[in-house]
Amino acid sequence: MTSRSQAASSRHTATAVALFTALSIALVVALLASAGTGQLAIPPQEVLGSLLHRVGLDWLPLPSHPTGDQTLWAIRFPRVAMAALVGAGLAVSGLLMQAIFGNPLAEPGVIGVSSGAAVGAGLCIVFGLTVFGEWTTAVFAFAAGLGATLIVYGMSRAEGKTEVVTLVLTGIAVNAVAGAAIALLTFLGDTQSREQIVFWQLGSIAGSRWSQVLVVTPVIALGLVVSYVVARKLDLLSLGERNARHLGVNVEALRICVIVLVALLVGASVAFAGIIAFVGLVIPHLMRMILGPAHLPLVTASALGGALLLTLADLSARTIVPMADMPIGMLTSLVGGPFFFWLLRRTRKRSGGWG
Template sequence: MKGSLLAVLTGLLVVALVVGAGQGQLHVPPLEVLGSVLHRIGIDLGPLPTHPRAEDTLWEVRFPRVVLAALVGAALATAGAVMQGIFGNPLAEPAVVGVSSGAAVAAGSVIVFDVAVLGSWTIAVAAFLGGLAATLVVYLLSRAGGRTEVVTLVLTGIALNAMTSAALAFLMFLGDQQAREEIVFWTLGSLNGTRWAAVAVVAPLAAIGIAVALVLARRLDLLALGDRAAFHVGVDVERLRLAAIVVVALLTAAAVCFCGIIAFVGLVVPHLVRMVAGPGHLLLVPASALGGAALLTFADLWARTAVDNADLPIGMLTSLVGGPFFLWLIRRSRRTAGGWS
């Protein structure tokens, strides 16, 4: 069960990456995409792209974009799974509860005030700190006695999102034309114009975050028992919480720092995995990472091919699809929990 699910998701991700890299104004058939990659890593197998500009297009535009889409999808879905674990609530998600926009505000400030002390890492570090602060606020305000009530969590998210969107509006008011455009583009969420430099920042953040999430997986299972019972079976709850909150902030920052706010991936993917494979985090975390990567790569493909010569904001698309899903989840959890608890 475990092996086959991960194998299926890995296969799905490979298909997403190959198809995603081939589609666009310049069409490259999947076999040629594979051939190009294999030749680049020293295996002379498969056909090389026939179009004269195909090789450059693939390596300078398409590959960084699909790889970043996969990394961001993996980071968001993993962040969602971990967050739901520590909140003990399947409705927790970085964007829904305002962690993504917290990261966005911090990153937006860096853009507007033109801070660049850490080079290409400046925005990522700012996003991490903003996300960390937001996660802590949500956590402290919405959790009581080891559980988070749905209604408290969602209301806390509303308040935090209201404050952060006000802060983003203020930043747009302060910024010049260019900063303004950058922030708008960014609150919508987009992978447009991705370069390898962005991948180089996001990849290590996502990798570290997912690796730590895997290490925490077994203890996240135990946390489902509630704080006290988790302690009774040997979990140092305070330490686990702190580690998990840092992981959520790190993964959210990885997703937000170049691509802006992409909502609901962290909600939909872990939920689907739970429906198929049960709630155990040892499988949930890696399956969410792979599933999120595949989903966002496909979503990005859709975003840039749905309308000719237009690159739709991917954050808009995920919200369009994820919003109704969220409503359905709220109704369902209301029914199963017998009220707003």
């Protein structure tokens, strides 16, 4: 290795460490601020004191309000934990989608998991299904999202191979059919059902509980572990399918693994939080602009960035309008929409046109 390449490697490592540190600190600050914000305001030192007290450390004061500690552990902490988990899952999903499609404009909704989950949730809401008790909507949303993904993949596969263009076009078709199904369910439902479907489609993590966090946590953790395992293969895939095959990568198996993994991550996220758009598009692209194309550090950066973005979005949803809880998916779309437009313009300018 030459001195120039060593210097470049050192600069890249320093940049990655600085980014990870900054994102981690910002995430901790955002989590503390979010947990302490609400109708009952709790100072950050008391929020941290409540956390430390649970592990036997009495370094900081407990919440001074009589119901402060109970409010934190019953309402606030599950909500901020869900925001961080869902944000990390969606961002890593977007990174994986962009890697297998070789396109920075790809995002998890391409393979139909979000629209499929919306159909599953809509069925439960309109027809009042209670097969799995309070978990019925989440189970149906997860199953329908995964089913839509498998349909997209199965219909786009031919002669033992899956072409990316065919996969994208099939995903568009399945999303269109799912959109029509959601519209039909909205038409069939009563006023209350319609409001629930619309609110679910806008996304919200209000009312998150520890039981839900315990379901989502192992799925997100599994997704991160598998993402780290396949990161090197994704680097090889970025060189082109033919080159990746020559270097020993089973491209088709890798693509299947990643698509199923994305379906699991997004399905688990939207099952409890509803549809939250653009997190999987904005964060991976920003992290790639800072760190470069290597996927191993990008997995960590995307997870931290996604958790930070959704935590801040949830905090904004509870503070922008006094005494109200705005849909979090609406806020992420307000940020992601202009970013997507800028990304389109930037991509077109760099490539000299779409033709």
